[in-house]
Amino acid sequence: MRNHRQSEPDRLRRDARIAGLRDFQTPSLEAVEQRRRQLWQRTATALALIAAVVVAFAIIPSNRLADAGTGRVLFAIVGVGGGLFLWAFHKETALERLTRSLTDERVLTAALTNRLHEVSLLLDAGKQMNAHLQMDELLDTILRSACELLDATGGSVMLVEGTDLVTVCALGRDAAVGQRMRLGEGVAGYVAIRRDPVLIDGHADPDLFPGLVLREPYVDSAMSVPLVHRAELQGVLNVNAPIGRSFTEYDLRALAVFAEQAALAIANARLYEAERAHVAALLDLRKRREAG
Amino acid sequence: MVAHHKPRVLIAEDDPDTLVILRINLIAAGFEPMLAGDGHTALERIASESPDAVLLDVMLPGIDGWQVLEQLHAKGDPVPVIICSGKDNILDLQRARDLGAVAYLVKPFDIDRLIEATSEVVGLRQAGPATEQGTAADADGVELA
Numbered sequence: 001m002r003n004h005r006q007s008e009p010d011r012l013r014r015d016a017r018i019a020g021l022r023d024f025q026t027p028s029l030e031a032v033e034q035r036r037r038q039l040w041q042r043t044a045t046a047l048a049l050i051a052a053v054v055v056a057f058a059i060i061p062s063n064r065l066a067d068a069g070t071g072r073v074l075f076a077i078v079g080v081g082g083g084l085f086l087w088a089f090h091k092e093t094a095l096e097r098l099t100r101s102l103t104d105e106r107v108l109t110a111a112l113t114n115r116l117h118e119v120s121l122l123l124d125a126g127k128q129m130n131a132h133l134q135m136d137e138l139l140d141t142i143l144r145s146a147c148e149l150l151d152a153t154g155g156s157v158m159l160v161e162g163t164d165l166v167t168v169c170a171l172g173r174d175a176a177v178g179q180r181m182r183l184g185e186g187v188a189g190y191v192a193i194r195r196d197p198v199l200i201d202g203h204a205d206p207d208l209f210p211g212l213v214l215r216e217p218y219v220d221s222a223m224s225v226p227l228v229h230r231a232e233l234q235g236v237l238n239v240n241a242p243i244g245r246s247f248t249e250y251d252l253r254a255l256a257v258f259a260e261q262a263a264l265a266i267a268n269a270r271l272y273e274a275e276r277a278h279v280a281a282l283l284d285l286r287k288r289r290e291a292g
Numbered sequence: 293m294v295a296h297h298k299p300r301v302l303i304a305e306d307d308p309d310t311l312v313i314l315r316i317n318l319i320a321a322g323f324e325p326m327l328a329g330d331g332h333t334a335l336e337r338i339a340s341e342s343p344d345a346v347l348l349d350v351m352l353p354g355i356d357g358w359q360v361l362e363q364l365h366a367k368g369d370p371v372p373v374i375i376c377s378g379k380d381n382i383l384d385l386q387r388a389r390d391l392g393a394v395a396y397l398v399k400p401f402d403i404d405r406l407i408e409a410t411s412e413v414v415g416l417r418q419a420g421p422a423t424e425q426g427t428a429a430d431a432d433g434v435e436l437a
């Protein structure tokens with residue numbers, strides 16, 4: 001019975017041994033491919049030799065070889081050929097298993113590397129955002145970092161003011177700054193109400209997004225994510241893809257993770273602004289009292 | 293010698309933790325998992341290794357799960373695809389159905405239900421009539437086929 005509890009490295013080593021990769025220390029698909037080529041070259045050469053011998057037997061007049069037991073010799077040669085083919089097939093099966101296992105390992109390694117890269121980018125963006133407490137600088141950093149992270153050409157940050165969303169920072173369409181829309185209107189309003197990230201590919205559906213206003217220049221692909229901190233909606237972050245490129249669900253997830261940090265930074269900046277205003281009011285009061 | 297063919301299931305998923313967890317559980321359930329961390333690799337492995345089923349995450353780098361499904365649908369590839377997505381809105385369900393996916397599982401999914409759905413898809417077990425236990429995707433998603 002096959003040992004089903006055999007670990008992955010053990011299985012790899014066993015397959016490598018069967019396949020003839022005896023010095024198998026560092027797994028590599030290239031080594032497996034090389035061994036495969038080598039195996040079939042040798043097998044093809046050996047089979048060609050056997051075929052040549054068989055043909056030679058066929059060409060030589062049978063009466064000269066009759067006494068030598070031609071039939072038995074031919075049978076043995078063909079048997080050796082068949083055995084050789086089975087041996088090569090057995091090795092090929094092990095090589096196939098190795099290829100699959102090594103491809104899987106490569107996929108896992110790549111996934112880990114990608115995740116590390118993504119986390120590293122988000123960490124850098126978080127550091128940059130947390131270095132600012134002035135709202136204007138912070139919003140600019142948020143938007144630029146988001147565009148850099150996703151190779152976007154432009155976008156905007158909208159903050160909640162009462163029952164409106166106000167565009168407070170924009171990249172690629174400066175005229176948008178200061179524009180207001182009601183919560184629930186258009187794509188950003190939908191995102192604000194639902195608190196759900198949205199990926200737009202092609203024309204947005206006006207039925208899905210009531211109050212949608214199509215703006216120039218037309219954007220092929222865009223994403224909007226809510227900026228929520230401690231269940232409180234701070235605003236909405238929008239980014240636009242360059243012409244000819246479409247954002248994917250993967251990009252949407254990255255932006256949503258980024259938005260969590262951005263929302264925290266905005267909440268901190270608002271707190272800082274409120275504290276500064278409070279201190280200024282106290283100082284003003286003290287001045288008046290001293291003057292009076 | 294009797295050839296023992298385990299059903300091969302391609303896991304197309306970019307999250308390394310999920311990849312490892314699914315691989316371990318699928319092996320334990322008697323499947324032979326294959327991995328793909330992005331859409332391109334998924335399409336390559338589907339074309340070259342013809343898996344018996346595909347667990348397709350929607351959020352994949354490069355080309356995403358929807359694009360993979362669209363390409364398979366356009367080619368008329370008969371491989372059964374189970375969509376794994378964090379979203380459960382009706383538009384996504386409809387899109388998955390239109391593109392020929394056989395089931396739609398919503399993350400975070402129960403691993404037993406995922407195995408159950410995969411088993412049904414590859415035909416390991418006869419899918420009986422809907423019982424009190426329900427079909428494979430009742431709690432975490434929707435059977436589309």
